[in-house]
Amino acid sequence: MNKSHFNESLLQDTNDNKTQTDDYPEFLLPKPIRFWLLMIFEVPSLACSLVLLYYLFIDRNLRQSLSNHVIMVLLIIGLFSQLIDIPFYLNYLRINYVWPPITISCLTWWFAATGISNLTNIVMAWASIERHILVFHDQWLLTKRKRLLIHYFPLLTIVLYGFIYYIIILLIFSCENMYAYEFDWCFYPCYYNNKSLALYDTIVNSILPTPIITIFSIALIIRVIKQKQTVHRNFDWRRHRKMVIQLLSITALFLFFNFPMTTLVLANACGLPNGATGQFEFYTYYLYHFVSLLIPFVCLGALSEVRKKIKQMIIFQTMINVITPGNVLFR
Numbered sequence: 650m651n652k653s654h655f656n657e658s659l660l661q662d663t664n665d666n667k668t669q670t671d672d673y674p675e676f677l678l679p680k681p682i683r684f685w686l687l688m689i690f691e692v693p694s695l696a697c698s699l700v701l702l703y704y705l706f707i708d709r710n711l712r713q714s715l716s717n718h719v720i721m722v723l724l725i726i727g728l729f730s731q732l733i734d735i736p737f738y739l740n741y742l743r744i745n746y747v748w749p750p751i752t753i754s755c756l757t758w759w760f761a762a763t764g765i766s767n768l769t770n771i772v773m774a775w776a777s778i779e780r781h782i783l784v785f786h787d788q789w790l791l792t793k794r795k796r797l798l799i800h801y802f803p804l805l806t807i808v809l810y811g812f813i814y815y816i817i818i819l820l821i822f823s824c825e826n827m828y829a830y831e832f833d834w835c836f837y838p839c840y841y842n843n844k845s846l847a848l849y850d851t852i853v854n855s856i857l858p859t860p861i862i863t864i865f866s867i868a869l870i871i872r873v874i875k876q877k878q879t880v881h882r883n884f885d886w887r888r889h890r891k892m893v894i895q896l897l898s899i900t901a902l903f904l905f906f907n908f909p910m911t912t913l914v915l916a917n918a919c920g921l922p923n924g925a926t927g928q929f930e931f932y933t934y935y936l937y938h939f940v941s942l943l944i945p946f947v948c949l950g951a952l953s954e955v956r957k958k959i960k961q962m963i964i965f966q967t968m969i970n971v972i973t974p975g976n977v978l979f980r
Contacts, residue, residue, distance in 0.1 A: 677928060683935060684742040687735060690942040695731045697945035698724050704955045711954060715790065715800055716783055716892045719776040720948050722808060723899070726765055726772070730941035733761035738833065738938065747830040755828045755835035760815055762834060766937070767850070768811030770858035773903055775807055777865035780896045784889045785872060814854075818846065851918055859904070859911040866900045869893065895951040902947050906940045909933045 705711050705721050737758045740748055747754055782789055782799065790796045818840045829836035841847045873893055910933040913926065924930065949955060 678932070678935070680742045684739055687739055687938060687942070690939065691731065691735055691739070694942040694945050695728075697949055698728060698731065700959065701945060701948055701952070701955060704958055705952075708954070708958070711952075715796070716780075716895060717952075718800070718804060719772060719779065720895065720899075720952070722772055722804060723769065723776075723944060724948065726768055726808070726811075727941045727944055729761045729765040730938075733757060734765065735938055735942070737761070741833055745831070747832075747835050750830040752826075752828060755826070755830075756819055758835060759819055759838045763838070764811060764815030764819070766940075767854040767858075768808070768815075769903075769940070770855065770862075770907070771807050771811060772804075773900070774858035774861040774865075775803060776896060777862045777869070777900060779803070780869055780892060781865065781872070783892050784869070785876075818850075822846070848918070851914060856911055856915050856918070859907060862900055863904060863908075866897060866904075869896065891951075891953075895948075898947050898951050899944060902943055903940060906936050906943075910937050 702721065702724050705717055705724075711717055737747065737754070747758070779800070789799055819838055822840050822843075824839035824842065826839045827836055840850070873889075909929070913921075913930060913933050916926075917923070
């Protein structure tokens with residue numbers, strides 16, 4: 650998520666008016682509404698993520714399923730947003746400044762907001778590519794060596810790249826950050842002032858994953874339809890349906906909230922003046938928070954095995970409550 654142009658325009662508005670503001674000057678959605686809209690989803694989303702990860706890790710079949718690994722990664726990195734990015738933003742909406750107003754708060758928020766959101770973009774891009782392998786070229790993954798090279802290594806490399814890259818540019822890159830605690834997101838990290846680095850981060854980590862996700866997701870649908878209609882090929886739709894539905898459901902949610910923001914970032918990178926889109930600019934960045942909040946529910950909807958286990962647990966707990974000694978009726 651690239652908010653450098655966004656916050657820069659806010660600072661310019663502040664300087665032009667020679668006043669200091671604690672809120673977006675043109676954001677028509679009041680802070681209390683923004684706060685409660687996020688808060689309503691925050692706690693259930695966090696609970697859903699933890700429950701999903703619990704079952705995905707303890708159940709051997711779910712844990713070893715290759716199609717579930719990218720979901721596990723998305724849920725784990727999503728916790729950074731649910732536990733850091735969104736709480737920081739909620740607190741900012743509540744008290745009108747970043748708290749605690751110290752350097753580590755801004756660095757942590759930048760990492761959770763920019764690093765994790767862009768890492769999510771890249772993981773989603775790889776997932777859209779890998780689904781083609783899992784569905785149409787599963788013979789590539791028959792041996793342990795092939796699974797290591799084609800499945801585990803790319804996913805691990807992407808995660809390490811995201812963490813190492815943003816740790817380096819936020820903590821080691823030689824520039825002086827300006828920590829503006831009165832601004833959402835502490836203004837923005839100083840590496841955006843380096844044109845080459847900012848261009849690389851914007852294009853490669855923020856913009857490029859979205860067209861990759863779109864193209865490969867559409868291609869997956871087309872290939873599935875063609876395979877089902879081709880009588881000369883044996884395509885086991887029942888076997889692959891779950892993997893296809895998993896990807897497409899998560900992709901649909903991701904693109905719904907991410908595509909407008911990516912379009913705006915691309916337009917800014919191509920020279921669109923800040924503020925030219927008016928309210929659209931504010932809402933795209935605000936609504937992007939719901940990606941990490943809603944992904945756990947979409948994942949739950951795509952994992953029928955986990956839903957069955959949760960349902961069984963609820964039924965079992967209900968039965969225990971019914972037959973406890975205090976509730977038994979003697980005739």
